[in-house]
Amino acid sequence: MTDSKTPLLDELEKGPWPSFVKDMKQAAEKKPAAADLLNQLELSYKDRIGHWKHGGIVGVKGYGSGVIGRYSDRPDLFPNVRAFHTMRVNHPTGWFYKTDALRKLCDIWDKHGSGLTNLHGSTGDAILLGTTTDHLQPCFDDLSEAGFDLGGSGSALRTPSACVGPARCEWACIDSLDICYQATMTLQDQIHRPMFPYKFKIKVSACANDCVAAIARSDLAIMGTWKGRIQVDPAEVRAYADAGLDIRGEVRDLCPTKCMEWSEADRTLVIHDGDCNRCMHCLNVMPKALRPGKERGASILVGGKAPIVQGSLLSWVIVPFMKLEPPYTELFDLIARIQDWWDENGRSRERLGELINRLGMRHFLKAMGLPAVPQMVKHPRTNPYVFFWPEEIDKKEVK
Amino acid sequence: MSAEIKERVLAYFREKSKGEKKMFYIKDVVKGLPDVDRHAVHEAVKELLDEEALKYWSSGSTTYLMLAEYFPKDA
Amino acid sequence: MAKTDIGPPDYKQFLPPIIRDNYGKWRYHEIVRAGVLKHVGENGDVLYTVRAGSPRLLSTDHIREICDLAETYCDGYLRFTSRHNIEFLLADERRVAPLIEELQAKNYPVGGTGHSISNMVHTQGWVHCHTPATDASGPVKAIMDELYDHFTHMDLPAHVRIALACCLNMCGAVHCSDIAILGIHRTPPRPDNSRLPNLCELPTTVASCPTGAIRADMKNKTVQVNDDKCMYCGNCYTVCPAMPIADPDNDGISIWVGGKVSNARSAPMFSKLAIPFLPNNPPRWPEVVAAVKNIVEVYAARARKHERLGEWIERVGWERFFTLTGIAFTDKHIDDFTLATETFRTTTQFKWG
Numbered sequence: 001m002t003d004s005k006t007p008l009l010d011e012l013e014k015g016p017w018p019s020f021v022k023d024m025k026q027a028a029e030k031k032p033a034a035a036d037l038l039n040q041l042e043l044s045y046k047d048r049i050g051h052w053k054h055g056g057i058v059g060v061k062g063y064g065s066g067v068i069g070r071y072s073d074r075p076d077l078f079p080n081v082r083a084f085h086t087m088r089v090n091h092p093t094g095w096f097y098k099t100d101a102l103r104k105l106c107d108i109w110d111k112h113g114s115g116l117t118n119l120h121g122s123t124g125d126a127i128l129l130g131t132t133t134d135h136l137q138p139c140f141d142d143l144s145e146a147g148f149d150l151g152g153s154g155s156a157l158r159t160p161s162a163c164v165g166p167a168r169c170e171w172a173c174i175d176s177l178d179i180c181y182q183a184t185m186t187l188q189d190q191i192h193r194p195m196f197p198y199k200f201k202i203k204v205s206a207c208a209n210d211c212v213a214a215i216a217r218s219d220l221a222i223m224g225t226w227k228g229r230i231q232v233d234p235a236e237v238r239a240y241a242d243a244g245l246d247i248r249g250e251v252r253d254l255c256p257t258k259c260m261e262w263s264e265a266d267r268t269l270v271i272h273d274g275d276c277n278r279c280m281h282c283l284n285v286m287p288k289a290l291r292p293g294k295e296r297g298a299s300i301l302v303g304g305k306a307p308i309v310q311g312s313l314l315s316w317v318i319v320p321f322m323k324l325e326p327p328y329t330e331l332f333d334l335i336a337r338i339q340d341w342w343d344e345n346g347r348s349r350e351r352l353g354e355l356i357n358r359l360g361m362r363h364f365l366k367a368m369g370l371p372a373v374p375q376m377v378k379h380p381r382t383n384p385y386v387f388f389w390p391e392e393i394d395k396k397e398v399k
Numbered sequence: 400m401s402a403e404i405k406e407r408v409l410a411y412f413r414e415k416s417k418g419e420k421k422m423f424y425i426k427d428v429v430k431g432l433p434d435v436d437r438h439a440v441h442e443a444v445k446e447l448l449d450e451e452a453l454k455y456w457s458s459g460s461t462t463y464l465m466l467a468e469y470f471p472k473d474a
Numbered sequence: 475m476a477k478t479d480i481g482p483p484d485y486k487q488f489l490p491p492i493i494r495d496n497y498g499k500w501r502y503h504e505i506v507r508a509g510v511l512k513h514v515g516e517n518g519d520v521l522y523t524v525r526a527g528s529p530r531l532l533s534t535d536h537i538r539e540i541c542d543l544a545e546t547y548c549d550g551y552l553r554f555t556s557r558h559n560i561e562f563l564l565a566d567e568r569r570v571a572p573l574i575e576e577l578q579a580k581n582y583p584v585g586g587t588g589h590s591i592s593n594m595v596h597t598q599g600w601v602h603c604h605t606p607a608t609d610a611s612g613p614v615k616a617i618m619d620e621l622y623d624h625f626t627h628m629d630l631p632a633h634v635r636i637a638l639a640c641c642l643n644m645c646g647a648v649h650c651s652d653i654a655i656l657g658i659h660r661t662p663p664r665p666d667n668s669r670l671p672n673l674c675e676l677p678t679t680v681a682s683c684p685t686g687a688i689r690a691d692m693k694n695k696t697v698q699v700n701d702d703k704c705m706y707c708g709n710c711y712t713v714c715p716a717m718p719i720a721d722p723d724n725d726g727i728s729i730w731v732g733g734k735v736s737n738a739r740s741a742p743m744f745s746k747l748a749i750p751f752l753p754n755n756p757p758r759w760p761e762v763v764a765a766v767k768n769i770v771e772v773y774a775a776r777a778r779k780h781e782r783l784g785e786w787i788e789r790v791g792w793e794r795f796f797t798l799t800g801i802a803f804t805d806k807h808i809d810d811f812t813l814a815t816e817t818f819r820t821t822t823q824f825k826w827g
Binding site: 041090093118172184192254278314 | 480485489497531532540551595600612615650722723725738
């Protein structure tokens, strides 16, 4: 028996969770690039440092986005990953596939790349991990022929993503999949030809459970919600109680707004909808009995991002409620105005949230033509450093 | 009109590329042509990219523009 | 010349017939067992979803095996989740048990639903990133091995979402996770004065620093770093390759807790610092695995039903959190970035720990 060249990584083949090392070894049997990737990773495990060089110069014709250039800093040891670029393939909305499409993707990647992928990357794209510069264009041509296109990277609109929505969820207040797909198709130019100050992310969650982390992760978050009363089915409420659900303890007591009353005696649930903030907890616990209200739409929030540069931000409410029905004209108009304002005023590498923070929300709202409403803040300001617009001031003639 | 803007964009790149720096943000280019509408500069840059007079350079997170003649050869 | 701007394939062609028939008309769902969802339509149609974990880094042959399974059991229809799980979509209840049996035989963990630990969102790490402070796939594998039973069983008070980002760029935006594992540097970047003038633009490099620690040295066309102001975020290296920051002896992992994304009950929250530094100890990062396991176990033993990790900590208090977990509280835990004072306690209402 020969000694393994990857004793450290071999340790990660042990244990019950599926091992990425097994997948790398599987690909390495067919592809020298995958074999060198494995060997370079072993070196990283030994050295405790990454071995990829900075940046990339690569792309496909007509696009400035969708390919991440990557070069080994040890091409002397690992010549087959000297160039090892990533292609981001825009995933089908909701990450739905039929196997024939997935198999096509695999065949194309076996022809052009390392045979290794991520399903999926953090932004949502199907990631094809590692190919050489001369394969980029032919690989793109084959992808295009098979009906696939690249996703966003760099200072572009990143691939929009959406939760499973009405395809498989009773809580969907908006058609997250259709909104995401229409945005993706309408904004193709922004995805492929970076012209923004920095990245811009759009994510669509069809309810406040936010399965795609839109508030935490996107410059523009579209969050399904409703107005009016939660739909209550009293018989199903009783059925939950009969089945042993502790409605007082698990539902009423955990309601953040204390907007409901539960009567154990007659087993009825009363919701004071005016006090409800539509957090979803009670619906999550009793999906059979409680359903979102009938007047449905979305809250729009902006500014979410990870730490770099000026710190993490969660998105801020700018439109408490917007009806969203095809062709989503009001939404797409708003997105266009937001992006144009950011593009005009933002510095290079400044995200939308950082820009609003720098210039002030009042300037953003004024430029968008959005009225200030209490839903935008946790509470009004506590400092007296208040600006007034010139037109709000009674001007005296200076003699 | 568009041809003139394109020529001015190219002139901007040629002038700015005389130093060691060859890569520029799109916002630098817009600032370099202060009398031209931002969107028109974007369109001109896109046309120049299509004609391969300009090239994109991307770090993955951030995108720059440069004259095709300075575009680095594959490392 | 290939067609450009065609966009992704239309997802509607990939929806199984039962989903097309019930699109927007689902009535309720139940979690039948860990990893199995049952969705019931207004018209009584029933859709089963079987959820299985994956290493995210998949070979094409592995994907083909997944396709074989989807073709055998669900007419070729499947989807993936935002946490890298595979979901098999079945209209026929009779196929659910045989699918699970075959999945288990082939080493696919079935679970990740309801009050469990779902798959970890994570980044590329040493496999394919140029700025990592740690690996991603390796620590994730080691942690999920240890927490495996919490994936396959719904035995926790609430959902526990764990994520890993290998540097502060946070491609995985892990900053709102119940437990976030974050690769960090601890030493300032080292400007390479021979390469910097050719590779980097000075104003951009200076502007990249959140704390103003970088000064341009116009005469030598390079930059100087004020080490006292540097908190090692690595953003300068992102814009200037001649400022390497990786340092094998000092890079490692920090652990953050109590974040959440959902609006259910409490508002979305950032994760907060629990452990400022643990060493990079490949191949299995035992210190990190033990730390995560400890936090999960203390939470599981003490939190009330439906209480997320952050909600439990807010109820008992951070001072209690540190006592109960035995994690040391240090000056690193006290914020000194912008808006730091908002996190300082301004009341005598606190607990003794």
